[in-house]
Amino acid sequence: MSNKVSKTKKMLIEVSRELFAKHGKRNITMNDIAEASRKGRRTLYTYFSNKEDIFKAVVDKEINYLSEELTKAFACDCEPDEKLKKIAITHLDTVKQIVDRNGSLRADFFRDIYEVERARRKINEKEIQMIRNILQEGVDQKIFRRMDLDLSSVIIFHLIKGLEVPYIRQKLTKAFEKNKEHIINFIFDGIRLD
16 A cells, blocks of 8 residues: 555656646646646645645655765766766766756746755765765775865865856856866866875
């Protein structure tokens, strides 16, 4: 029974995401979601109290996707400097992909940044820990300079995160997209020993 419940809830979240993406959160009602999902309002209210609860679930789902992609990048069997680049590029590309696929919802993500940041808090901590582990591995292997790992991992995380908005809003030109790997190399060259 719980598997069916889980499937229904996931379906309601995805239908809501699609509606929000197409029409914007403000223009969608609980009735619209119930109708589009071919479920009754009673079913919808079984899982969610209101539209804000559904929006939070959509944001959480998208943030979890970012976490999954970062976990895959972190699992890469490669040198620490390559893994760090992979984390940075995966972060930027995945955030851009999430925002791009959510169309009209993009404005809601930026308008309701507090909700997005609330959802990201755990993922941010996880990513900072991944970066710290990569830095530790790089220092141990004498690929990276000795450094304050806690401070450096937070700074690197915020450096990557700071590129999100201009990257998403396409303020960074196609030249950035084309040269992304070289730019990431330039940023991280300061921590390499060679």
